[in-house]
Amino acid sequence: MSKTGHEGHAHEEGHDHAQVVTASNERRIRFVLIFTASYAIVQAIGGWYSGSLALIADAGHMVSDAAALLLALIAYRIARRAADSQRTYGFHRVRVLAALANGATLLLLVAWIAWEAVQRINAPVEILAGPMLIVAVIGLGVNVAGAWILWSGNKGDSNLRGAFLHVIGDLLGSVGAIAAAIGIMLTGWTILDPILSVLVAGLVVRSAWSLVSDSIRVLLQAVPRGVDAIEAERGLAGVPGIAEAGHFHAWTLTDETSVATVHVSPATGTDPLSLPPLVSAWLKERYAIDHVTVQVDPRGELKSNHE
Incomplete structure (x- = not known):
C-alpha cells in the first residue's frame, strides 16, 4: 500500500452492514x-x-x-x-x-x-x-x-x-x-x-x-458469483478519470452483501479524491457490490507492482 497514495472508503448506505428486519x-x-x-x-x-x-x-x-x-x-x-x-x-x-x-x-x-x-x-x-x-x-x-x-x-x-x-x-x-x-x-x-x-x-x-x-x-472468501477479478480491473481502467486499476479483491459478507477493495490511479487532470465514489458507483452498478474501499496510487505505480 503506497504511503503517498490516498485511501477512500465508499458506501452508499453509510457503514451499517445490518440487514433490514421486518x-x-x-x-x-x-x-x-x-x-x-x-x-x-x-x-x-x-x-x-x-x-x-x-x-x-x-x-x-x-x-x-x-x-x-x-x-x-x-x-x-x-x-x-x-x-x-x-x-x-x-x-x-x-x-x-x-x-x-x-x-x-x-x-x-x-x-x-x-x-x-x-x-x-x-x-x-x-x-x-x-x-x-x-x-x-x-x-x-x-x-x-x-x-x-x-x-x-x-x-x-x-x-x-x-x-x-x-x-x-x-x-x-x-x-x-x-x-x-x-x-x-x-x-x-x-x-x-x-x-x-x-x-x-x-x-x-x-x-x-x-x-x-x-x-x-x-x-474461503471467494469472489461473489458473477464477479471476475480480472474483468473488474479491466473495466475500472476504462472508466473516464481512471488511468490504472489493480489489486482487486472481493468477497461475500452475507447472502446479500459483498465487499471489495481495489487500487486505482487517477488520469491526468483528475482529482484523486473523486475516485473512491466513482469506483464505488461503478462496482455497485456492474456487480452489486455494496461496500468498497479504494486505494488511490500515483500513476505508474500499479504497473510497477504487477511487474
Missing part, C-alpha cells in the same frame, strides 16, 4: 419453523412405525428446510447485533458456520437413506400403507398452511421468499408420499416406498450441497 416476517418464519420442526419429528416416528423409508426421507427433507428457516431466523437476529471493536463486520459469519454444519449433517443422512433404499429394493419389507397415508396427509396440510403464511408476508423479503420455496419443496414431498401410500394400498408394490425415498433424498442432497458449497465459498 418483525412481521420474522414472526411468520418463527411460526412456520415450529410447525415444520414439530411435524418432522412426527413424520420420522410415523415412518419408523409404518416401515416407510419414504416418510423418513421426507422427514429429513423437512429437517433440512427447518434448518433453512432457522438460518433465516438467525439472519434476522444477527441483523440486530451491532459490530464492535473486535468484530467490525458483526456476527454474520455465524450463519455461514451453522449452514456448513447443517449441510454436512444432511449429506450423511442422504447417504444412509440411499444405502437403506438399496437394501429394501433387494429385499422388500412390509409397509403399513394406512398409517403412512395418514401421516403424509397431515404433512400436506402442515405444508399448505406454512406456504400460505409465508406467501402472505412481505414479497420483497429474500429470507421470507427463500423459506417459502423450501416449504413448497416439502409440500411436493408430501404429495409424493401420499401417491406412494395409495399406490402401495392399491397394488401392494412396496418397492414404491424406497424408490420415492431416493427421489426425496435427491431433493435433500441438492439443498444440502448448496448449503455446503456456498458456505465454503464464503469462508
Whole structure:
C-alpha cells in the first residue's frame, strides 16, 4: 500500500452492514419453523412405525428446510447485533458456520437413506400403507398452511421468499408420499416406498450441497458469483478519470452483501479524491457490490507492482 497514495472508503448506505428486519416476517418464519420442526419429528416416528423409508426421507427433507428457516431466523437476529471493536463486520459469519454444519449433517443422512433404499429394493419389507397415508396427509396440510403464511408476508423479503420455496419443496414431498401410500394400498408394490425415498433424498442432497458449497465459498472468501477479478480491473481502467486499476479483491459478507477493495490511479487532470465514489458507483452498478474501499496510487505505480 503506497504511503503517498490516498485511501477512500465508499458506501452508499453509510457503514451499517445490518440487514433490514421486518418483525412481521420474522414472526411468520418463527411460526412456520415450529410447525415444520414439530411435524418432522412426527413424520420420522410415523415412518419408523409404518416401515416407510419414504416418510423418513421426507422427514429429513423437512429437517433440512427447518434448518433453512432457522438460518433465516438467525439472519434476522444477527441483523440486530451491532459490530464492535473486535468484530467490525458483526456476527454474520455465524450463519455461514451453522449452514456448513447443517449441510454436512444432511449429506450423511442422504447417504444412509440411499444405502437403506438399496437394501429394501433387494429385499422388500412390509409397509403399513394406512398409517403412512395418514401421516403424509397431515404433512400436506402442515405444508399448505406454512406456504400460505409465508406467501402472505412481505414479497420483497429474500429470507421470507427463500423459506417459502423450501416449504413448497416439502409440500411436493408430501404429495409424493401420499401417491406412494395409495399406490402401495392399491397394488401392494412396496418397492414404491424406497424408490420415492431416493427421489426425496435427491431433493435433500441438492439443498444440502448448496448449503455446503456456498458456505465454503464464503469462508474461503471467494469472489461473489458473477464477479471476475480480472474483468473488474479491466473495466475500472476504462472508466473516464481512471488511468490504472489493480489489486482487486472481493468477497461475500452475507447472502446479500459483498465487499471489495481495489487500487486505482487517477488520469491526468483528475482529482484523486473523486475516485473512491466513482469506483464505488461503478462496482455497485456492474456487480452489486455494496461496500468498497479504494486505494488511490500515483500513476505508474500499479504497473510497477504487477511487474
